[in-house]
Amino acid sequence: MQSGSKPTLSIITAIHNALAMNRVYWESLEQNTTSAFELIIIDNHSTDGSEVFFEELSRRMKGTPTEVVYIRNEFNQSYPVSQNQGMAQARAGILCFLNNDIWLPPGWNQIFESQLRMSPLTVLSPTGQEAQPRQSLSNSLKMKWKWISLLSEVWKKALFQSEEARLIKAIQWMYGDLKKFHSPTPPMRTASFDGINGNCVIFSKQLLERISGIWDPRLEAADWHLYLTIAK
Numbered sequence: 001m002q003s004g005s006k007p008t009l010s011i012i013t014a015i016h017n018a019l020a021m022n023r024v025y026w027e028s029l030e031q032n033t034t035s036a037f038e039l040i041i042i043d044n045h046s047t048d049g050s051e052v053f054f055e056e057l058s059r060r061m062k063g064t065p066t067e068v069v070y071i072r073n074e075f076n077q078s079y080p081v082s083q084n085q086g087m088a089q090a091r092a093g094i095l096c097f098l099n100n101d102i103w104l105p106p107g108w109n110q111i112f113e114s115q116l117r118m119s120p121l122t123v124l125s126p127t128g129q130e131a132q133p134r135q136s137l138s139n140s141l142k143m144k145w146k147w148i149s150l151l152s153e154v155w156k157k158a159l160f161q162s163e164e165a166r167l168i169k170a171i172q173w174m175y176g177d178l179k180k181f182h183s184p185t186p187p188m189r190t191a192s193f194d195g196i197n198g199n200c201v202i203f204s205k206q207l208l209e210r211i212s213g214i215w216d217p218r219l220e221a222a223d224w225h226l227y228l229t230i231a232k
Contacts, residue, residue: 007067008035009109011096012086014042016076018100019050020163024171025100026057032106035113036065037096040086044076080215080222087215090205099199102128103171106179116204123230124202125195133193148173194231198223 011029015022029039041054051072058070069089083097094116112124132138152170155161161169172178201223208214211229215222
C-alpha cells in the first residue's frame with residue numbers, strides 16, 4: 001500500500017491460538033476479498049505459533065495493498081475490549097469485525113460495500129449455517145457439519161494430514177467448490193432479517209458519529225448490546 005493511501009476495508013479479528021484456523025482464515029481473506037484491505041489482528045496472548053505467523057505476515061505485507069497490523073496483548077481480554085482496540089487502529093471507512101473461524105466466499109465484500117454506500121448507517125451481519133430462516137434447516141446444517149468434522153478427523157489421521165488441510169477438506173465437503181461457492185440458504189422472498197450474527201458484523205465509520213460506545217467493554221454479549229442499541 002502506498003504511503004498515505006487508505007484501504008477500503010479495515011478487518012478486525014481477535015485471536016487466541018488456533019494456528020491452523022488462522023492460516024485458513026487468512027487464505028480465505030487473501031483469495032476472496034476484491035478491495036484493498038487492512039487486517040488488524042488483536043492477539044490475546046497466543047502461544048501456539050499464531051503470534052509468529054502474524055508477526056511474519058505483518059512484515060511481509062507491509063507496503064502492499066493488503067497490510068496486516070499485528071497487536072499482541074499480554075493476557076486474554078474480552079471480545080468488546082479487543083474490538084475497541086482494533087477499531088482505534090482502523091484507517092478504512094468500512095469496519096468489518098470478523099471471527100477467525102469463518103470462510104469467506106469469493107467477492108464477499110462487494111455486496112456489503114454497495115449496501116453501505118446506499119445506507120451508511122446500516123449495520124450488516126451476514127448469516128452462516130447457524131442462522132437460517134427455519135430452525136429445521138439450521139439444525140440439519142449443523143448436523144451435517146458435525147458429521148463432516150468427524151469424518152475429516154478420520155481422513156486426517158488415515159492420510160497423515162495437517163490440521164490446516166483437514167479444515168480445508170471439511171469446508172470443501174460442506175460447501176463444494178470454494179471458487180464457485182453456493183450458499184446452503186434456500187432462496188427467500190426477503191434476503192434480510194433483523195438481528196446480528198456475532199461472528200461477522202460490518203458497518204461504516206459514519207455510524208460512530210451517531211452512536212458512541214459501539215462495543216461496550218462491560219458486556220461480554222456486546223454484539224447483542226449493539227443490536228439493541230441500534231434498534232432503540
